[in-house]
Amino acid sequence: MAFLAILIAAWATASRLGESYLFPGPDDVAAALYTGFKSGILTRAVAKSMARLLVGYSVSLVAGVALGCALARVKLVKETVGLLVLGLQAVPSVCWLPLALLWFGLNEMAIQVVVVLGSLLSIAVATESAVNTVPPLLVRAARTMGAEGAALWWRVILPASLPGVLSGARLGWTFAWRSLLAGELLFVSGGLGQVLEFGRELHDMALVLAVMAVIIALGLASDHLLFGRLERRMRRVWGHDRR
Amino acid sequence: MVDTYRDAKAGDAPIIEVAAVTKSWPREGGGEVTSLAAVDLTIRRGEFVCLCGPSGCGKTTILNLIAGLEHPSSGEVRVRGARVEGPGPDRTVMFQESALFPWLSVRSNVAFPLEMAGVPKAERDARVERHLRMVHLWRYRDAQPHELSGGMRQRAALARALVNDPSILMMDEPFAALDAQTRDVLHGELERIWVETGKTVVFVTHNVREAVRLGDRVIIMGTRPGRVKRDLEVSLARPREPNDRDVASLSAVVERELKIEIEKVIREELDDAWTPAGNGLPRDSHRGMGDGI
Ligand SMILES: Nc1ncnc2c1ncn2[C@@H]1O[C@H](COP(=O)(O)OP(=O)(O)O)[C@@H](O)[C@H]1O
Ligand SMILES: [Mg+2]
Numbered sequence: 189m190a191f192l193a194i195l196i197a198a199w200a201t202a203s204r205l206g207e208s209y210l211f212p213g214p215d216d217v218a219a220a221l222y223t224g225f226k227s228g229i230l231t232r233a234v235a236k237s238m239a240r241l242l243v244g245y246s247v248s249l250v251a252g253v254a255l256g257c258a259l260a261r262v263k264l265v266k267e268t269v270g271l272l273v274l275g276l277q278a279v280p281s282v283c284w285l286p287l288a289l290l291w292f293g294l295n296e297m298a299i300q301v302v303v304v305l306g307s308l309l310s311i312a313v314a315t316e317s318a319v320n321t322v323p324p325l326l327v328r329a330a331r332t333m334g335a336e337g338a339a340l341w342w343r344v345i346l347p348a349s350l351p352g353v354l355s356g357a358r359l360g361w362t363f364a365w366r367s368l369l370a371g372e373l374l375f376v377s378g379g380l381g382q383v384l385e386f387g388r389e390l391h392d393m394a395l396v397l398a399v400m401a402v403i404i405a406l407g408l409a410s411d412h413l414l415f416g417r418l419e420r421r422m423r424r425v426w427g428h429d430r431r
Numbered sequence: 432m433v434d435t436y437r438d439a440k441a442g443d444a445p446i447i448e449v450a451a452v453t454k455s456w457p458r459e460g461g462g463e464v465t466s467l468a469a470v471d472l473t474i475r476r477g478e479f480v481c482l483c484g485p486s487g488c489g490k491t492t493i494l495n496l497i498a499g500l501e502h503p504s505s506g507e508v509r510v511r512g513a514r515v516e517g518p519g520p521d522r523t524v525m526f527q528e529s530a531l532f533p534w535l536s537v538r539s540n541v542a543f544p545l546e547m548a549g550v551p552k553a554e555r556d557a558r559v560e561r562h563l564r565m566v567h568l569w570r571y572r573d574a575q576p577h578e579l580s581g582g583m584r585q586r587a588a589l590a591r592a593l594v595n596d597p598s599i600l601m602m603d604e605p606f607a608a609l610d611a612q613t614r615d616v617l618h619g620e621l622e623r624i625w626v627e628t629g630k631t632v633v634f635v636t637h638n639v640r641e642a643v644r645l646g647d648r649v650i651i652m653g654t655r656p657g658r659v660k661r662d663l664e665v666s667l668a669r670p671r672e673p674n675d676r677d678v679a680s681l682s683a684v685v686e687r688e689l690k691i692e693i694e695k696v697i698r699e700e701l702d703d704a705w706t707p708a709g710n711g712l713p714r715d716s717h718r719g720m721g722d723g724i
Contacts, residue, residue, distance in 0.1 A: 329526065332524045350534065427576075
């Protein structure tokens with residue numbers, strides 16, 4: 189907190205020295221935030237971006253975990269799709285945008301494709317390794333207790349993979365968020381990315397910085413409140429905090 | 432002195448039959464590793480049988496075959512006369528590491544086999560409580576496995592193994608990781624539970640004293656390839672104490688048999704210079720502390 193205060197003070201001083209149009213101070217940004225939320229521009233943009241993120245992320249969470257399980261346990265999938273996954277991981281998610289635009293046109297679908305492709309692979313890869321490192325002893329024990337097939341997956345393999353899947357999901361969330369903003373910035377139709385682009389066109393540096401502040405705040409909040417909380421809870425239940 | 436054992440007799444109703452079972456695995460780079468060669472073993476209902484042998488002699492493999500987790504390469508495993516095709520609710524296994532699910536509380540861990548069997552909630556709760564009380568863990572029902580000591584975890588694992596009332600309980604070195612005192616206590620409790628429930632127990636250990644302390648029979652296994660070397664009936668009175676004279680003297684007999692096998696393993700693992708006498712230092716009995724007093 190003290191660090192944050194010093195940082196803001198330093199920023200305020202620096203902005204006095206420079207040209208305020210290119211380097212607005214904290215007061216200007218605060219004003220931009222205030223008008224942004226009051227007029228509803230930022231509120232609508234946040235709502236739009238978050239709604240998109242939730243849809244795209246849900247899809248990639250479900251598909252990523254399923255793909256990860258298949259990669260871990262189905263040899264054929266590993267030998268075919270596995271190679272593809274490795275290759276595609278090298279592609280930054282915005283690079284899908286041109287392709288997505290050509291395939292789906294200028295619509296929601298295109299941007300969701302970017303979000304999903306940006307996060308799905310990291311979730312799948314994390315799930316694969318989590319499933320592969322489930323202690324075989326737990327699976328053997330479960331089988332002697334009558335767990336087979338779907339019950340074995342739902343009640344044993346997936347819960348046992350949870351720590352790994354969760355860190356993959358956390359990483360995937362960050363990737364989804366970045367892909368979404370990149371997509372919105374380039375391709376426009378509502379959302380925070382578009383407001384950012386809008387601020388640039390108007391040379392409204394205070395607005396640009398205000399949007400960035402919102403992005404940082406949302407990123408920190410979701411990571412901390414959602415994943416941080418889940419992870420702490422999991423560590424407590426599993427006893428990972430001991431030792 | 433040692434007429435406290437005799438070679439096991441055949442006769443009474445068999446519950447487990449391992450008939451001419453061979454198990455081999457493909458070796459990396461061709462060939463096969465044979466972990467069991469033509470093993471014959473008959474276990475009678477209600478018997479407490481200990482499998483004893485050097486590590487790698489196929490003890491775990493035998494349990495896996497009886498549990499239905501693996502299939503024999505040749506031969507047949509039968510339980511109550513029916514060929515074993517897979518795991519079944521009449522057989523459970525308890526392992527050296529408790530294999531409790533770390534994400535479930537003690538209570539939910541013990542309830543797991545009942546849920547898999549589709550036992551209704553009310554009955555499930557009653558059975559979980561009865562079994563947790565039996566192993567003296569009812570107070571810890573809401574604890575997570577990591578909050579328990581090693582001995583308590585094995586108690587929980589025992590409750591989980593017994594909760595669905597299997598007729599055969601297999602135990603794979605269940606107390607090997609515990610300290611001697613805890614192990615003694617658990618031996619006493621296992622003996623009590625076995626007497627009370629009349630289960631058939633197949634107990635794997637490489638601790639001879641433990642085998643003689645617990646078993647009606649001690650099966651000594653040999654290695655390379657894994658096979659049954661000796662089948663001893665232990666007719667010592669129960670309850671037994673680990674330091675009973677008879678337990679000690681019978682252990683010494685079994686120990687000698689096992690030593691031959693263990694030396695064989697070490698000879699194969701180390702180079703030719705190794706001899707059973709150890710490092711070649713002369714043994715001077717006068718220098719042994721307290722020897723001969
Ligand atoms: N899944 C497996 N694949 C290959 N070899 C195995 C496998 N399981 C066991 N073995 C081999 O079979 C032998 C017996 O193993 P095991 O039954 O675990 O012995 P024990 O429990 O008596 O120590 C060992 O030599 C081991 O290497
Ligand atoms: Mg073993």
